[in-house]
Amino acid sequence: MNATLPDDWSPADNPYAIAVSEANWLRATVVLTVERMHSDDVQVGWFSSRQIDARTLVVALRQLLAAVKLERIALNDLGMPPAVVTALDEAEQRFLEALPDIKHVRDGLTHFEDWARGIGFGPQAAARKRATPRDVARYFWSFGYDPATDNVTMGPFTISVNEAVPAANTLCAAIYAAAHAVDQRNTAELRIHVVQALDDAAIACTAPQGPVLVSQGNDMRVWLSINLSTVPTGELGDLAQRVTSVLASTGLRLAPPTFPQAEDITDRLVAGEVLRVERHNQ
Structure with missing residues (x-):
């Protein structure tokens, strides 16, 4: 909190x-x-x-x-x-x-x-x-x-x-x-929102093939990460930027669970870190 x-x-x-x-x-x-x-x-x-x-x-x-x-x-x-x-x-x-x-x-x-x-x-x-x-x-x-x-x-x-x-x-x-x-219902609805936004932007997020992984945790939060094994290294930065931009356009943002000022969000995605999805008013 x-x-x-x-x-x-x-x-x-x-x-x-x-x-x-x-x-x-x-x-x-x-x-x-x-x-x-x-x-x-x-x-x-x-x-x-x-x-x-x-x-x-x-x-x-x-x-x-x-x-x-x-x-x-x-x-x-x-x-x-x-x-x-x-x-x-x-x-x-x-x-x-x-x-x-x-x-x-x-x-x-x-x-x-x-x-x-x-x-x-x-x-x-x-x-x-x-x-x-x-x-x-x-x-x-x-x-x-x-x-x-x-x-x-x-x-x-x-x-x-x-x-x-x-x-x-x-x-x-x-x-x-x-x-x-x-909380369970809200989390499920948020995950659907995230998946729909990414799908609309032609960013696949269906595990295990999708380059982006979106999951609903037991902590009642939605988590997002890039599946590094499916994305060429040279394309990681562009994908991370697209993900953050798409989410921002639908009122969402990514938040790191620790050390929020340590690195840029896109850099953390490129590094394979799992980030929390939040609504902008949270």
Whole structure:
């Protein structure tokens, strides 16, 4: 990854990747927080470190669902196959089955200004049909972590801390898998673009006969090189120049994986180096 971002970069360009990044941060937060909750308790002023961490855990778990939401929106906007979206939906459902009360516990924490008065939405709104706001507030209050049961509770709602890490890991893996499917499709489309551009310029790129080799790597990148054994030495420079010119005319460029300033791109092609194909806006 480049150390600096281009001036026109925006997270809105690739929200599916932002979902992966945020999900990994949240998963790591869950893992770290659970480890601390299962370790020795520490007094922080008047407060227990376990109780503080319990609040962090709840928010991190709930925010994983926000990452799923962003990933799903991105998948739909990109027109990904229904099977990719369905797999993500199923992973989200398994997460909710492991932590069925996560939404209500998080809502009680983050909307305490309403829940403390019994005027919250959701379960509090339903309870107000048969009880006063004061009684509703009392019933849905009392957040805390019980080390004996390893549960976090908010009124009648419960989260199993023991389920938190496996659930977060599984959901995070599903978000990554969905994004990986996008990367696979993008890479395949880029390779088709490269091959078509070269074919249109009468530059053969079908292995093993073609003078140019275009391949899709396991790293989700497209790589290009000249098949030195098929091109006379005196023609290598001209071929390399034609390749770079053709790609540039279709919005593509070649980038070396190492020492980008060491040599000219055409020289590196002539030397037989395998170069990465990128779009100009990357």
